[in-house]
Amino acid sequence: MFSFQIIQDIPVCKDAAYLELIEGGFSHDVNVLVYTKHHEYFLVRVGDASNLKVYTQEYEFLKRCETLNDAFPKPIDFGVLEQHHRVYRVYTWMEGVGLVNVLPTLDNHAQYACGVEAGQLLKAMHSINCDDTNEDWETLYNHKIDQKIQAYHLCGLRYPDDASCLKTIEAYRPYLNKRPSVYQHGDYHGSNMIYNPHNRVSIIDFNRWE
Numbered sequence: 001m002f003s004f005q006i007i008q009d010i011p012v013c014k015d016a017a018y019l020e021l022i023e024g025g026f027s028h029d030v031n032v033l034v035y036t037k038h039h040e041y042f043l044v045r046v047g048d049a050s051n052l053k054v055y056t057q058e059y060e061f062l063k064r065c066e067t068l069n070d071a072f073p074k075p076i077d078f079g080v081l082e083q084h085h086r087v088y089r090v091y092t093w094m095e096g097v098g099l100v101n102v103l104p105t106l107d108n109h110a111q112y113a114c115g116v117e118a119g120q121l122l123k124a125m126h127s128i129n130c131d132d133t134n135e136d137w138e139t140l141y142n143h144k145i146d147q148k149i150q151a152y153h154l155c156g157l158r159y160p161d162d163a164s165c166l167k168t169i170e171a172y173r174p175y176l177n178k179r180p181s182v183y184q185h186g187d188y189h190g191s192n193m194i195y196n197p198h199n200r201v202s203i204i205d206f207n208r209w210e
Helices: 049-065 099-105 108-126 137-155 162-176
Strands: 016-022 030-036 041-048 075-081 086-092 193-195 201-203
Touching (some): 049 075, 099 108, 099 193, 108 201
Antiparallel strands (some): 193 201
């Protein structure tokens, strides 16, 4: 059970008028909505300090995303809670409701508009210069494909006519040649998107980015 005492020394939490634990998702992070006495909303994410490097990289990546569009969470604060062996990150709160829940209630035109906007945001993310990898995209992604295929063969389950699927994968590998290396969200779908009060799409949960 998470205790709010763990985050009481985080600057935005010292000014908190209201704290709410955010349930759901598959991340090991603890997510807390903070509403301050100054009428501001923030998201505080808390994770184990053993993942400090990963959290640092994620935070720095979002600092680069914030220059693109206000549809991405803006990094506010980052630090280590030494006493509790935890790392915290503070981001702006993305107001709205889960896009995956809203889509079925929208008409075809609005659904299509959300899809177009999600694609535009992904394209913007891919425009960030990826200068922290020494491997080309073809090498990186072929390695990932090899791992997925190996895991499939070892799992004991089979799709009908899987040979056709595997043949198609092999046929398309050459298209990876000379593709630029770009950053990925890593989990880009409606459950990690917000439909905000202005009927626009916002993106959340970057813990699987690469």
